[in-house]
Amino acid sequence: MKGNTETKYTPELLMNSPVDLSAEGGVGHFKRYAYQVLAREVSSISRYFDRLINWAPKASTEVFNLVECREKTNFQAFQLSQLSSISETSVIFLDGNVNHSSDIQELLETLKGAVSRSTRLVAILYNPYYKLVFSLMNLLGVRKGALPSTFISRSALENLARLSGFEVCRIQPVLQFPFKWFFVGPILNAILRVVPIVRWMGFAAIVTLRPIVQETKAPSLSIVVPARNEAGNIDNVFSRLKNLEAFPVEIIFVEGHSKDNTWEKIQEAVRNYQGSFRVSACQQTGKGKKNAVKEGFEKANGDLLTILDADLTMPPEMLIRFYQAYCQGKGDFINGSRLVYPMATGSMQFLNHLGNIFFAKALSFVTDTPLTDSLCGTKLVSRKHYQVMNRWCESFGDFDPFGDFELIFPAAVLGLGSIDVPVRYQARTYGSTNISRFQHGWQLLRMTLIGLFTFKMGRMPQKG
Numbered sequence: 001m002k003g004n005t006e007t008k009y010t011p012e013l014l015m016n017s018p019v020d021l022s023a024e025g026g027v028g029h030f031k032r033y034a035y036q037v038l039a040r041e042v043s044s045i046s047r048y049f050d051r052l053i054n055w056a057p058k059a060s061t062e063v064f065n066l067v068e069c070r071e072k073t074n075f076q077a078f079q080l081s082q083l084s085s086i087s088e089t090s091v092i093f094l095d096g097n098v099n100h101s102s103d104i105q106e107l108l109e110t111l112k113g114a115v116s117r118s119t120r121l122v123a124i125l126y127n128p129y130y131k132l133v134f135s136l137m138n139l140l141g142v143r144k145g146a147l148p149s150t151f152i153s154r155s156a157l158e159n160l161a162r163l164s165g166f167e168v169c170r171i172q173p174v175l176q177f178p179f180k181w182f183f184v185g186p187i188l189n190a191i192l193r194v195v196p197i198v199r200w201m202g203f204a205a206i207v208t209l210r211p212i213v214q215e216t217k218a219p220s221l222s223i224v225v226p227a228r229n230e231a232g233n234i235d236n237v238f239s240r241l242k243n244l245e246a247f248p249v250e251i252i253f254v255e256g257h258s259k260d261n262t263w264e265k266i267q268e269a270v271r272n273y274q275g276s277f278r279v280s281a282c283q284q285t286g287k288g289k290k291n292a293v294k295e296g297f298e299k300a301n302g303d304l305l306t307i308l309d310a311d312l313t314m315p316p317e318m319l320i321r322f323y324q325a326y327c328q329g330k331g332d333f334i335n336g337s338r339l340v341y342p343m344a345t346g347s348m349q350f351l352n353h354l355g356n357i358f359f360a361k362a363l364s365f366v367t368d369t370p371l372t373d374s375l376c377g378t379k380l381v382s383r384k385h386y387q388v389m390n391r392w393c394e395s396f397g398d399f400d401p402f403g404d405f406e407l408i409f410p411a412a413v414l415g416l417g418s419i420d421v422p423v424r425y426q427a428r429t430y431g432s433t434n435i436s437r438f439q440h441g442w443q444l445l446r447m448t449l450i451g452l453f454t455f456k457m458g459r460m461p462q463k464g
Contacts, residue, residue: 031062031142033180034203037189039066041174041206042093042122044455045414048391049120050088055111058096060145063124067093083114089388090116094123099148104157108164108209117213117332118384120415121166125205127173128153133203157207166209169415170368173202174458190457208415215327219303219382220248223319224296226289227266227310228256234265237308238273240316247323250278252299253310254292257284289377290403297386306334306380314338314378318423322380331419332385333411336376340422348425355441359448366451367412372420375444379407385416396454405447413455 042063046052052069054061056077064072069091075082083092092111101107111121126134128151137143152160158168176192176199179185192198221244225237237251253266266281273279282299284292289309297305304326308316314336322334338348339356348356356375363374381389392410400406411418453459 033185034175034178035062035066037174038063038124038204038206039068041172041458042124043068044458045120045122045206045208046091046093048388048395048410048414049091051086051090053083053086053090053092055092055094056097058100058145061095063095064093080110080114083111083119084116086116086119089118089384090120092119092121094121096124096145096148098123098152098157099126099150100146101150104150104152104160105164108160108166112165112211115211117211117329118382119211120169121209121211122415123207123209125157125207126151127201127203127205129201130203161209165212167212167417168207169210169417170206170208170412172206172368173199173204174206175203176201178203190459193457194452210332210415210417212329214329218247219327220250220301221304221306221323222297222300222302223249223251223306223308224293224300225251225253225308225310226256226284226292226296227253227258227262228292229258229260229262230310231258231260231262231265233310233312234262234269236312237310237316238269238277240312241277241319243317243320244323245276248302250280250300250302252296253279253281254296255281255283256289256292257287288401288403290401290406293403300383302383304380304382305386307378309377313426314376314423315426318421319378321421322378325419325421326380326382331417332382333407333416333418334380335371335373335408335411335418335420336378337371337373337420337422338376338425339373340420341424343425344427355444359444362448363408363451366448366456367408369408369412369418370420371408371418372422374408375402375404376423377404378423379404381407381411381416385414388414389416399450400447401443405451409451409455 047068047070050070052067052072054064054072054074057064057074061074092115097107098104115121126148131151134143135147138147154171161168173193175189177185177188223241227234234253241249241251253269255263255266263283270279270281280299282295284295286295293307304323306319306322308314308319318336322336325331325334339353339360343353356373360371360374364371389407389410392414393406396409410416
């Protein structure tokens with residue numbers, strides 16, 4: 001480091017040194033509220049990562065000072081080489097860098113060459129439709145900083161991101177109503193965030209970008225197989241995963257209080273199939289698939305984590321496509337979709353099919369992520385990002401009895417970059433479904449509404 005160019009903000013330092021927003025040029029109520037809104041939105045991402053890096057900060061650092069994270073650091077441009085040595089999950093904060101850049105592609109390409117796959121770029125961008133408004137604010141003295149030189153549209157940003165090796169994962173418009181006016185501003189902003197077309201009229205947007213990185217060597221994969229009353233399917237798991245034998249794969253069975261001889265069949269499989277895969281098994285201490293998956297992931301050793309339901313309605317042969325999609329950098333959260341291809345006869349009842357289509361559409365709106373199927377049991381994510389998602393879930397609270405939403409919600413909010421892998425859904429060959437159509441349908445609707453009224457409306461918890 002050179003001189004005093006790196007400043008670390010620990011939670012204790014921030015707590016003992018509150019930021020005075022009235023400092024630095026007499027910041028008024030307008031700017032104070034704007035800074036708080038922007039910082040809260042950035043914090044909804046950064047507080048779950050290990051480190052927040054303020055990249056080449058401008059003279060003003062008011063928003064950065066307010067943003068929450070485990071560790072906060074100011075980096076200057078000459079410290080670029082040090083980014084590659086940061087192994088933990090991190091967020092690079094671009095506050096004004098994009099709007100004051102005359103070559104955004106160069107800016108992004110410079111960062112792309114130094115960041116890791118677990119890094120996210122979070123940028124504050126001004127709305128290009130308000131260019132004249134910003135000029136007027138400067139003339140009236142409401143803004144005292146330099147007038148932004150570049151106002152960029154969504155489509156132009158997405159194009160520049162692709163050229164630079166990034167993907168725009170999430171754009172969250174904010175400050176549709178830029179004044180606090182007691183409780184009026186917060187209420188209006190919460191409502192206007194979810195109104196189509198109007199939501200894009202915010203004064204700024206928080207944009208999350210992920211680096212598109214292809215794996216240079218095969219990462220290890222842990223396949224967690226929750227199994228309850230699935231004795232007739234255990235052997236088929238191995239016979240149908242032969243296309244993964246060339247990769248470093250472990251299979252972890254988590255048996256869940258079965259009434260048949262599932263546990264005995266799993267123990268027998270562990271003895272018989274060691275060799276091609278590393279195989280282990282345990283009996284879950286809690287109940288339900290969500291708990292089984294969590295306990296399986298805790299025991300997993302792989303770089304990547306995925307789920308394979310023991311009913312085998314998601315063809316095990318398709319897991320290699322999830323693995324390849326991740327290795328090729330197509331996404332960092334790989335989600336299965338059963339609703340693209342025609343389903344096998346008897347695999348899903350008509351009302352269940354309609355319900356799945358409805359929830360896919362509803363969750364696509366709530367998460368701002370195009371999902372063709374939200375309830376397919378198979379999903380894949382890296383271990384590093386799963387740890388970040390876990391922190392998000394701890395802050396959000398225990399709300400999901402299935403476990404699907406606890407993966408989909410943070411993947412969207414944290415900008416992991418989701419992509420669907422279509423699969424042809426199969427009918428069961430053994431056992432019966434554990435799904436209760438109406439009871440579980442009501443629970444799914446409840447969770448969708450929770451997502452709408454919390455992070456969609458900007459009401460996420462303020463402390464992680």
